[in-house]
Every structure is written in structure tokens, then in C-alpha cells.
Amino acid sequence: xxxxxxxxxxxxxxxxxxxxxxxxxxxxxxxxxxxxxxxxxxxxxxxxxxxxxxxxxxxxxxxxxxxxxxxxxxxxxxxxxxxxxxxxxxxxxxxxxxxxxxxxxxxxxxxxxxxxxxxxxxxxxxxxxxxxxxxxxxxxxxxxxxxxxxxxxxxxxxxxx
Amino acid sequence: xxxxxxxxxxxxxxxxxxxxxxxxxxxxxxxxxxxxxxxxxxxxxxxxxxxxxxxxxxxxxxxxxxxxxxxxxxxxxxxxxxxxxxxxxxxxxxxxxxxxxxxxxxxxxxxxxxxxxxxxxxxxxxxxxxxxxxxxxxxxxxxxxxxxxxxxxxxxxxxxxxxxxxxxxxxxxxxxxxxxxxxxxxxxxxxxxxxxxxxxxxxxxxxxxxxxxxxxxxxxxxxxxxxxxxxxxxxxxxxxxxxxxxxx
Numbered sequence: 001x002x003x004x005x006x007x008x009x010x011x012x013x014x015x016x017x018x019x020x021x022x023x024x025x026x027x028x029x030x031x032x033x034x035x036x037x038x039x040x041x042x043x044x045x046x047x048x049x050x051x052x053x054x055x056x057x058x059x060x061x062x063x064x065x066x067x068x069x070x071x072x073x074x075x076x077x078x079x080x081x082x083x084x085x086x087x088x089x090x091x092x093x094x095x096x097x098x099x100x101x102x103x104x105x106x107x108x109x110x111x112x113x114x115x116x117x118x119x120x121x122x123x124x125x126x127x128x129x130x131x132x133x134x135x136x137x138x139x140x141x142x143x144x145x146x147x148x149x150x151x152x153x154x155x156x157x158x159x160x161x
Numbered sequence: 162x163x164x165x166x167x168x169x170x171x172x173x174x175x176x177x178x179x180x181x182x183x184x185x186x187x188x189x190x191x192x193x194x195x196x197x198x199x200x201x202x203x204x205x206x207x208x209x210x211x212x213x214x215x216x217x218x219x220x221x222x223x224x225x226x227x228x229x230x231x232x233x234x235x236x237x238x239x240x241x242x243x244x245x246x247x248x249x250x251x252x253x254x255x256x257x258x259x260x261x262x263x264x265x266x267x268x269x270x271x272x273x274x275x276x277x278x279x280x281x282x283x284x285x286x287x288x289x290x291x292x293x294x295x296x297x298x299x300x301x302x303x304x305x306x307x308x309x310x311x312x313x314x315x316x317x318x319x320x321x322x323x324x325x326x327x328x329x330x331x332x333x334x335x336x337x338x339x340x341x342x343x344x345x346x347x348x349x350x351x352x353x354x355x356x357x358x359x360x361x362x363x364x365x366x367x368x369x370x371x372x373x374x375x376x377x378x379x380x381x382x383x384x385x386x387x388x389x390x391x392x393x394x395x396x397x398x399x400x401x402x403x404x405x406x407x408x409x
Binding site for chain 2: 037038039040041042044046057058059101119121122123125127135136137139140141142143144145
């Protein structure tokens with residue numbers, strides 16, 4: 001996966017390097033700016049069993065800052081924000097691979113270095129008894145939940161370091 | 162074999178005669194007698210489904226998921242150019258201007274429509290409102306939702322967006338939408354029951370063909386559809402997955 005490029009980012013940013021579960025590394029550029037989740041919308045995407053995006057709805061495209069072509073075919077971790085603890089995603093994969101629904105509050109990174117918070121639900125798509133992919137739906141979280149999650153994730157990251 | 166068709170009770174009363182006209186048209190095209198049975202509420206309709214009295218149904222996705230999973234129905238087609246959206250509204254004279262100004266303990270009025278209720282509750286989540294910290298009043302239809310609001314008996318109400326637009330101008334003038342969903346991926350669909358499983362392809366073809374002639378287009382137009390779009394098995398599976406995530 002390509003590193004983020006300074007020309008795509010607006011304003012001051014910090015750099016971080018992320019290492020994903022499959023060993024892929026990516027340099028990300030992060031600003032402090034939050035983009036509010038749009039009222040009344042749902043972000044919907046689907047992935048294959050490896051977490052590679054196969055479908056993205058317009059709300060996903062709009063909020064991520066990428067084009068649909070830039071998203072489809074990429075791992076879902078293209079949206080990973082360095083403030084998210086690794087443990088949260090490990091938990092997600094454990095849950096959905098056991099055919100359960102996962103819910104959680106997630107800080108997502110946009111192409112322009114800004115972020116947006118979502119309340120995400122991920123479910124396995126079971127066809128003829130086999131998991132063939134995953135569907136994720138994101139909706140607008142409350143500010144209280146965002147603040148609680150920020151504090152929780154900061155402490156989880158502290159333990160990971 | 163006598164067949165029975167029904168329509169989700171969330172449709173506007175203005176469309177009762179349109180559904181009878183649609184049924185007449187469908188009977189001619191299938192060369193089969195179909196009785197249209199319209200129920201005034203979801204409870205009554207669910208009893209008929211439980212008793213295996215229904216063969217064709219125009220259902221909201223919440224009910225469609227149940228029909229596919231539990232009753233062996235199969236989705237055939239959905240209306241083109243039409244998605245299900247919900248509106249959260251308040252009385253015109255309410256002090257509330259934004260969903261996030263709502264507090265726990267408010268009274269929410271909802272019609273007995275599981276899909277709209279689900280979408281409405283999702284739109285209250287940014288205010289930290291859940292079924293555990295609101296008072297819920299359920300009424301029979303959207304006109305009663307409106308009345309509860311402007312009589313001051315409830316703080317917010319949920320409407321199917323289409324039903325909100327179908328309210329009379331006078332009723333709408335006494336309401337104010339706080340938020341309207343823009344989900345775009347939730348649709349009603351027409352499903353066939355197990356007794357029609359062998360005619361699924363034929364029914365789908367006749368429905369899709371409806372928009373190809375003037376008479377068929379006229380019938381669809383009165384229902385507010387552009388055309389019937391075919392639904393494949395994977396579309397149905399996706400819809401069920403989606404309803405599962407929303408109900409979570």
C-alpha cells in the first residue's frame with residue numbers, strides 16, 4: 001500500500017508509521033482536524049475474507065476522501081488511524097471470524113489526513129455455510145461515546161507501547 | 162390454486178386503489194387469479210403470514226428478511242428509483258432544532274413499522290438515546306404519529322419519508338423535520354412464497370416487462386415506481402446482512 005502523500009494533506013500534520021497484521025507498513029500523515037459525520041447517512045462497505053474492499057457506497061467514498069477506484073481492491077486498513085489501538089482490530093477479527101457481530105467506535109483516517117468517528121458494526125456474510133466476506137455499516141456516534149472511546153484508546157495504546 | 166397477495170401496511174392509504182389496479186394488471190399478465198388482501202396493521206398481516214395464507218407480498222426489508230429466513234419466501238423484484246428513508250420530526254412549535262438537543266426521558270411516537278422505527282432510532286443515537294432511555298408510544302399509522310406530535314403528547318415522531326410527504330399540507334405545516342435519512346440502500350421488495358417457487362422466474366420476467374409498455378408504465382407510475390428491477394439471491398442476502406447490522 002502506498003504511503004500517504006503530503007500534497008494530499010491540508011494544513012499541519014504529523015507522521016506515523018503503521019504496521020498491519022499482514023506485515024504491510026504504511027507511512028500516514030495525520031492532522032488534528034475532525035470531519036463531522038453527516039446526519040442521516042450510513043457508510044456501507046463490503047470486503048472479501050481478507051478484508052479487501054469489494055464494495056463502497058457513496059457515503060463511504062465521500063467521507064474517506066478517496067475515489068471509489070482508489071478504495072476498491074485495497075485493504076480496509078487504508079482508513080486506519082494511528083490513534084486506534086491494534087487490540088481493537090484484533091478483537092474485531094476474532095469476533096467476526098467466529099461468526100459473531102462486532103460493534104465498536106472507530107476513528108478513521110481520511111486521505112487528506114483529517115479523521116472522522118463512526119459507530120461501526122461488522123458482520124460476516126455467510127453463504128452456504130461458509131464466510132465469503134464481511135459487511136460493515138457505520139453510523140453517527142454520540143459525542144459522549146467519542147470522548148469515552150478517545151480516553152479508552154489512549155490508555156490501550158499506552159499499554160501497547 | 163387460489164393465490165393471495167398483500168402489501169406492507171406502511172403504504173399510503175392514497176395508494177389502496179393503485180394496488181388493486183396493479184393486482185388486476187399482474188393477474189392478466191400471469192393469467193392467474195390473485196386475491197389482494199390489505200391489512201390495516203402489521204399484527205394482522207403477521208398472523209396471515211404465520212398461517213401461510215400469503216403467496217405474494219410487497220414487504221419492507223425488515224419483514225422481507227424474516228420471510229426469507231423463516232417462511233421460505235424469495236425476493237423477486239424491487240421498485241426502481243425508490244429507496245426507503247425515514248424522517249424524525251417534531252411539532253412545528255417545538256423548542257428542539259437538532260437531534261443532539263434531545264435528552265433521555267423524551268417520548269417518541271412511532272407507527273407499528275419496524276423498518277422506520279429502526280431507522281428512526283439510529284438517527285437518535287447521536288443524542289445517546291436508546292430504547293432503554295426513551296418512552297415509546299406506538300400508534301397505528303403516520304397520521305396518528307403527526308397528531309401525537311402536535312397535541313404535545315410526544316416530543317419526536319418517526320415517519321417513512323414517503324408517508325410524511327403524503328400527509329396533507331395542513332398536517333405537514335404543523336410539523337418540522339429534524340433530520341431525514343439518506344441511506345439509499347434500503348428498499349421494499351416483492352417476494353413470492355413457497356407455493357409460487359416454481360413460477361419465480363416467470364413472475365420476475367412479467368414484473369420487469371411492465372415498464373416496457375404504456376399500460377404497465379401507467380400502473381407503475383401511480384405507485385410511484387419507475388420500473389421493477391430484478392433481485393437476485395445475492396441482493397437478498399446482502400439486504401438481510403444489512404438489516405442484521407442495523408438491528409445491532
